[in-house]
Amino acid sequence: MTRLRQALRGAGPMAAVLGVAVALVLGAGEWAARSELDNQWDNLRRSGEVQALALRGVATRYSYLPFTAAQQPLIATLLHNPRAELLRSAANAYLETVNANAGSDTLYVMDTSGLTVASSNWNTPASFVHQNYHNRPYFRDAMQGQSGRFYGVGKTTGEPGLFASAPVVENGKVVGVVAVKVRMQPIVDTWTQLRDPIFVTDARGIVFLGSVPAWLYKTTRPVPGQAVRQVQFDEQYGPQWTPQPVPWKTQPQQDPPGGEITLAPSGKRYLALEEPLPDLGWTLTLTADSRAVAAAQQQAWALASLASGLLVLGALYWQLRERRLQENRQARIELEQRVQERTHALQQAHAFRQSMEDSLLVGMRARDLEGRIVYVNAAMCEMVGYTAAELIGCLPPYPYWHPDDLERHWSDVDTVQAGKASPQGRENRLRHRNGSDVYTMFYTARLIDGHGQHIGWMSSVVDITAQKRAEELQQQREAQLQRVQRVITVGEMASTLAHELNQPLAALVNYAAAARAVSVQAQPQLLQDTLAALSAQALRAADIVGRIRHWVRQQPASREPCDLNATVEQSLSLLLRAEARRHGVPVRLALAAEPVRVSADRVLLEQVVLNLGLNALQAMQSQQPPAPGRELLLRTATEAGRASLQVLDRGPGLPPEIAERLFEPFFTTRSDGLGLGLNICRSIVESMGGELLARNRDGGGAVFEIRLPSLASSP
Numbered sequence: 001m002t003r004l005r006q007a008l009r010g011a012g013p014m015a016a017v018l019g020v021a022v023a024l025v026l027g028a029g030e031w032a033a034r035s036e037l038d039n040q041w042d043n044l045r046r047s048g049e050v051q052a053l054a055l056r057g058v059a060t061r062y063s064y065l066p067f068t069a070a071q072q073p074l075i076a077t078l079l080h081n082p083r084a085e086l087l088r089s090a091a092n093a094y095l096e097t098v099n100a101n102a103g104s105d106t107l108y109v110m111d112t113s114g115l116t117v118a119s120s121n122w123n124t125p126a127s128f129v130h131q132n133y134h135n136r137p138y139f140r141d142a143m144q145g146q147s148g149r150f151y152g153v154g155k156t157t158g159e160p161g162l163f164a165s166a167p168v169v170e171n172g173k174v175v176g177v178v179a180v181k182v183r184m185q186p187i188v189d190t191w192t193q194l195r196d197p198i199f200v201t202d203a204r205g206i207v208f209l210g211s212v213p214a215w216l217y218k219t220t221r222p223v224p225g226q227a228v229r230q231v232q233f234d235e236q237y238g239p240q241w242t243p244q245p246v247p248w249k250t251q252p253q254q255d256p257p258g259g260e261i262t263l264a265p266s267g268k269r270y271l272a273l274e275e276p277l278p279d280l281g282w283t284l285t286l287t288a289d290s291r292a293v294a295a296a297q298q299q300a301w302a303l304a305s306l307a308s309g310l311l312v313l314g315a316l317y318w319q320l321r322e323r324r325l326q327e328n329r330q331a332r333i334e335l336e337q338r339v340q341e342r343t344h345a346l347q348q349a350h351a352f353r354q355s356m357e358d359s360l361l362v363g364m365r366a367r368d369l370e371g372r373i374v375y376v377n378a379a380m381c382e383m384v385g386y387t388a389a390e391l392i393g394c395l396p397p398y399p400y401w402h403p404d405d406l407e408r409h410w411s412d413v414d415t416v417q418a419g420k421a422s423p424q425g426r427e428n429r430l431r432h433r434n435g436s437d438v439y440t441m442f443y444t445a446r447l448i449d450g451h452g453q454h455i456g457w458m459s460s461v462v463d464i465t466a467q468k469r470a471e472e473l474q475q476q477r478e479a480q481l482q483r484v485q486r487v488i489t490v491g492e493m494a495s496t497l498a499h500e501l502n503q504p505l506a507a508l509v510n511y512a513a514a515a516r517a518v519s520v521q522a523q524p525q526l527l528q529d530t531l532a533a534l535s536a537q538a539l540r541a542a543d544i545v546g547r548i549r550h551w552v553r554q555q556p557a558s559r560e561p562c563d564l565n566a567t568v569e570q571s572l573s574l575l576l577r578a579e580a581r582r583h584g585v586p587v588r589l590a591l592a593a594e595p596v597r598v599s600a601d602r603v604l605l606e607q608v609v610l611n612l613g614l615n616a617l618q619a620m621q622s623q624q625p626p627a628p629g630r631e632l633l634l635r636t637a638t639e640a641g642r643a644s645l646q647v648l649d650r651g652p653g654l655p656p657e658i659a660e661r662l663f664e665p666f667f668t669t670r671s672d673g674l675g676l677g678l679n680i681c682r683s684i685v686e687s688m689g690g691e692l693l694a695r696n697r698d699g700g701g702a703v704f705e706i707r708l709p710s711l712a713s714s715p
């Protein structure tokens with residue numbers, strides 16, 4: 001449809017162009033023909049003038065000769081005495097000399113009857129002497145007393161020529177005629193060298209001189225019968241002459257005079273210019289081949305056709321170019337529209353993606369193959385506290401790596417680079433810019449571009465800090481619950497024990513008092529000291545039981561500031577050093593230089609240390625033969641706001657099956673054991689806000705560690 005419209009739109013200008021082209025061809029032909037024609041006419045006119053001048057020159061050059069000779073007395077004398085031979089000879093000689101000097105053809109004298117009495121060619125075979133020319137017009141004219149001029153075929157010679165005559169007048173009377181004949185052949189000879197025919201017609205329209213011999217003496221127009229008879233009488237064009245038309249048709253014209261002649265049967269056409277020579281009574285006709293005009297016209301047509309062809313081609317090219325430009329313009333507009341639509345769609349998609357990314361709670365991070373961060377979303381930035389501008393371009397180690405987990409982070413990088421990232425994800429601890437820990441799950445997959453090329457790694461990062469905290473809280477709550485349950489269990493048991501122990505201990509105190517009283521007389525001092533110690537121990541036992549009861553009653557332990565170094569010393573002096581010595585085990589101390597200050601129930605804590613120390617000695621004792629390097633090592637330290645007291649031995653250590661049950665009530669491996677010591681110890685430590693841990697010692701043996709909040713750092 002569009003093409004049809006375009007074709008129709010293009011048709012108008014094309015028709016106009018074709019019209020112009022046709023007009024150009026026709027106009028150019030016409031113009032060329034006319035200009036060539038004008039040119040030809042001009043040429044003809046110019047050469048017409050020249051030829052007329054030449055012709056007139058030849059025709060008139062000798063007209064003075066008869067006149068001059070007629071004046072010669074010798075001529076008149078001869079005419080009076082035509083039979084006087086001497087006179088005739090003298091006249092002949094005179095005529096011959098004059099004729100030779102003038103260069104004319106023949107100069108001769110006639111008497112009044114037309115008989116030639118003397119002639120310049122008197123001594124040639126074609127002598128005019130004795131010839132009669134009375135029927136010649138030039139003779140008649142001269143006899144009338146006028147000068148005559150006549151062109152005709154010589155009666156004697158048969159050669160055409162121009163005859164001019166003058167009367168010989170004596171006493172007002174014509175006594176004879178002098179005539180001169182001039183051959184026109186030289187001028188005809190120059191005409192035959194011209195390309196186109198040239199001829200002269202007489203007053204009757206008969207061709208008598210010309211470059212084409214076949215046309216001579218032919219009539220260019222009908223000659224009236226009287227005129228024909230006159231010509232025949234005059235023998236102007238030979239004795240045999242009859243009127244015959246020239247072999248052409250004329251298309252006459254006024255200006256310039258002449259017209260176009262068409263030769264039969266060849267059909268050749270000539271422009272013919274008529275140059276009248278009224279003084280001679282002749283008309284000179286010059287011709288020019290019309291083919292030059294036709295050739296110029298055809299040439300102009302050819303050139304114009306070529307130009308028109310070029311014009312049409314140019315128009316076609318212009319039309320095609322216009323059409324293509326139009327199509328290009330259309331295509332460009334469509335392309336721009338498509339680009340706009342696509343840009344709009346891309347902007348929409350981009351905005352959609354942006355808002356999706358911004359709304360994501362999951363962090364997104366893309367890295368190239370070298371590990372350089374190339375993209376992070378808002379959630380990721382929020383998670384670690386760095387802006388996208390700060391993160392993009394970073395290579396490992398990334399600023400949010402946790403300083404305590406650097407090794408783990410590096411190994412994660414290696415795992416991912418090796419393409420072994422777990423699809424289940426990997427838990428990672430990060431360090432937020434504000435110093436807080438962020439717990440995350442990283443899920444990493446290969447990043448593939450639009451060509452299917454692996455160009456890096458894309459990780460989604462889920463913040464599980466809250467979940468982690470909840471888990472910790474839950475664990476704490478469970479530990480608390482367990483502790484409460486243990487406290488309840490231990491409390492019940494302790495309550496029973498206290499109840500059972502209270503009576504015998506009271507009796508022990510009573511018996512001791514009695515023993516002291518009885519022994520006063522014997523070895524007083526020793527018995528007294530012993531009993532005092534016995535009493536003190538009994539009181540202490542009672543004190544312990546009392547405290548356990550007190551503690552079991554959920555009353556807070558009586559906490560006081562104390563130094564773990566002092567606790568160690570106290571425990572040793574109580575029993576431990578003596579027991580170690582008894583077992584032959586050296587005691588070594590590695591105490592902190594500064595007091596290790598905690599808030600605790602001092603007595604209970606000493607009991608815990610004593611219990612752990614005794615367990616260590618018993619463990620080492622159980623090994624037979626004794627292990628080399630046996631020792632009991634007691635160590636205190638303050639570290640990161642935490643106080644610790646460790647009891648280390650070189651016993652058999654803690655195999656897994658024992659380690660996991662150590663703190664269970666009534667778990668023991670000893671035949672005489674109760675399996676309550678460690679359980680109670682842990683309860684005591686936990687009641688003070690601390691924890692009791694057990695593990696194997698490097699190089700053999702076990703480590704039991706009491707951890708308590710350091711007093712210096714506690715609020």
Ligand code: ADP
Nearest residue numbers: 615616619667668669670673674675676677678
């Ligand atoms: P008892 O001493 O009555 O057995 P405990 O609660 O004190 O009860 O100890 C429980 C068990 O823990 C012991 O039987 C022993 O097997 C193990 N144990 C305790 N201390 C040590 C230690 N220092 N080395 C090895 N095993 C130990």
